[in-house]
Amino acid sequence: xxxxxxxxxxxxxxxxxxxxxxxxxxxxxxxxxxxxxxxxxxxxxxxxxxxxxxxxxxxxxxxxxxxxxxxxxxxxxxxxxxxxxxxxxxxxxxxxxxxxxxxxxxxxxxxxxxxxxxxxxxxxxxxxxxxxxxxxxxxxxxxxxxxxxxxxxxxxxxxxxxxxxxxxxxxxxxxxxxxxxxxxxxxxxxxxxxxxxxxxxxxxxxxxxxxxxxxxxxxxxxxxxxxxxxxxxxxxxxxxxxxxxxxxxxxxxxxxxxxxxxxxxxxxxxxxxxxxxxxxxxxxxxxxxxxxxxxxxxxxxxxxxx
Amino acid sequence: xxxxxxxxxxxxxxxxxxxxxxxxxxxxxxxxxxxxxxxxxxxxxxxxxxxxxxxxxxxxxxxxxxxxxxxxxxxxxxxxxxxxxxxxxxxxxxxxxxxxxxxxxxxxxxxxxxxxxxxxxxxxxxxxxxxxxxxxxxxxxxxxxxxxxxxxxxxxxxxxxxxxxxxxxxxxxxxxxxxxxxxxxxx
Numbered sequence: 001x002x003x004x005x006x007x008x009x010x011x012x013x014x015x016x017x018x019x020x021x022x023x024x025x026x027x028x029x030x031x032x033x034x035x036x037x038x039x040x041x042x043x044x045x046x047x048x049x050x051x052x053x054x055x056x057x058x059x060x061x062x063x064x065x066x067x068x069x070x071x072x073x074x075x076x077x078x079x080x081x082x083x084x085x086x087x088x089x090x091x092x093x094x095x096x097x098x099x100x101x102x103x104x105x106x107x108x109x110x111x112x113x114x115x116x117x118x119x120x121x122x123x124x125x126x127x128x129x130x131x132x133x134x135x136x137x138x139x140x141x142x143x144x145x146x147x148x149x150x151x152x153x154x155x156x157x158x159x160x161x162x163x164x165x166x167x168x169x170x171x172x173x174x175x176x177x178x179x180x181x182x183x184x185x186x187x188x189x190x191x192x193x194x195x196x197x198x199x200x201x202x203x204x205x206x207x208x209x210x211x212x213x214x215x216x217x218x219x220x221x222x223x224x225x226x227x228x229x230x231x232x233x234x235x236x237x238x239x240x241x242x243x244x245x246x247x248x249x250x251x252x253x254x255x256x257x258x259x260x261x262x263x264x265x266x267x268x269x270x271x272x273x274x275x276x277x278x279x280x281x282x283x284x285x286x287x288x289x290x291x292x293x294x295x296x297x298x299x300x301x302x303x304x305x306x
Numbered sequence: 307x308x309x310x311x312x313x314x315x316x317x318x319x320x321x322x323x324x325x326x327x328x329x330x331x332x333x334x335x336x337x338x339x340x341x342x343x344x345x346x347x348x349x350x351x352x353x354x355x356x357x358x359x360x361x362x363x364x365x366x367x368x369x370x371x372x373x374x375x376x377x378x379x380x381x382x383x384x385x386x387x388x389x390x391x392x393x394x395x396x397x398x399x400x401x402x403x404x405x406x407x408x409x410x411x412x413x414x415x416x417x418x419x420x421x422x423x424x425x426x427x428x429x430x431x432x433x434x435x436x437x438x439x440x441x442x443x444x445x446x447x448x449x450x451x452x453x454x455x456x457x458x459x460x461x462x463x464x465x466x467x468x469x470x471x472x473x474x475x476x477x478x479x480x481x482x483x484x485x486x487x488x489x490x491x492x493x
């Protein structure tokens with residue numbers, strides 16, 4: 001064979017070093033949870049219901065199944081056993097356009113802990129990132145601890161000039177996210193964005209004493225959305241309502257509605273202990289820690305190298 | 307009509323009857339939110355730039371740009387004249403329309419002239435062109451590894467940084483996409 005190498009065979013410069021760092025970061029994540037009483041679990045990649053998110057598209061995976069977009073439903077079902085702390089590092093799939101920060105197949109870290117809420121998860125998340133930053137030493141992009149905390153109302157008030165909590169408008173919210181908020185995030189370092197408008201609750205619980213917001217946060221690091229956490233919703237009827245609402249919203253957008261997850265709902269009806277949980281995009285976490293600005297620089301085989 | 311999945315650099319869009327070219331774009335999608343593609347666009351006629359954000363799935367209209375291979379004849383003041391090699395038809399473009407391509411144009415060079423609605427609006431040169439240095443400091447022997455550079459003026463008037471070992475009057479390869487030095491022309 002001769003001639004130009006195929007782009008599929010071309011890795012970024014010093015990619016072996018990146019893959020070694022990637023390995024040591026993932027090793028350190030496991031060590032963090034393994035030494036905190038967590039059990040690592042495995043859940044199916046082909047699932048009957050991929051998610052409750054209106055804007056997430058799943059890949060079909062055979063008869064009435066989809067590739068998992070997050071292990072959320074099955075992991076919560078395990079909380080009914082005598083497993084009070086569980087985590088998983090696995091693959092997740094989303095049929096989205098690719099980009100600097102998006103890949104259709106990516107690595108997800110997800111963990112759940114009983115007896116806590118989103119604020120407890122927030123502290124734990126910060127401890128995890130701090131541990132990873134310390135383990136990386138000088139190879140890590142500098143972040144100042146403790147991380148800042150900002151509500152969605154504060155962020156939109158400052159950068160978009162309105163309050164989506166009291167004046168919810170879905171189209172305006174997401175358009176302003178793309179035009180005004182996302183470009184501002186890079187200048188905000190590492191911070192927790194919290195208390196999302198109630199219509200964006202997904203499977204988080206509504207905040208006690210403030211029905212307009214939910215107990216949900218996201219971690220941002222230098223403009224990258226790293227992860228998302230909830231005080232988990234426990235109420236069965238509310239779950240049913242949210243699944244129905246999501247299916248109707250997807251139908252209205254002309255997208256395939258997902259079936260409600262019967263096994264998950266049955267578990268909720270039988271009762272879940274109060275808990276909090278977090279999902280982290282591991283590729284993006286590695287990007288943020290190493291200061292790399294394209295997901296292709298941390299994934300060995302993104303779409304263009306398949 | 308095309309949709310937002312077709313957005314890439316150099317895609318040409320028809321917006322309000324003007325041709326715009328995508329110079330940069332970013333796919334933006336919150337984990338649990340609507341997806342958008344934020345674009346930076348340049349008007350191919352006026353050179354003005356603007357930002358525009360498209361919702362995923364939104365329909366876009368491609369600008370029909372005709373490319374015609376022509377040869378660059380000569381420059382007179384701010385006007386550049388090109389000729390179609392088969393019909394011998396000549397067109398004139400202003401310096402504004404020629405844009406950065408003027409840094410790389412030498413007489414008798416083959417280029418692509420872009421037409422919109424029958425009007426010539428810009429010129430595309432090949433990615434790599436050979437140009438001669440007309441002014442630079444004398445070469446320093448032996449220094450091929452330090453990475454140090456010096457400015458060199460080309461026959462087109464464009465200035466590039468070249469390694470110290472490159473001599474005056476030598477021919478060099480230029481990457482026209484960023485105007486940078488690539489290598490000496492192999493003899």
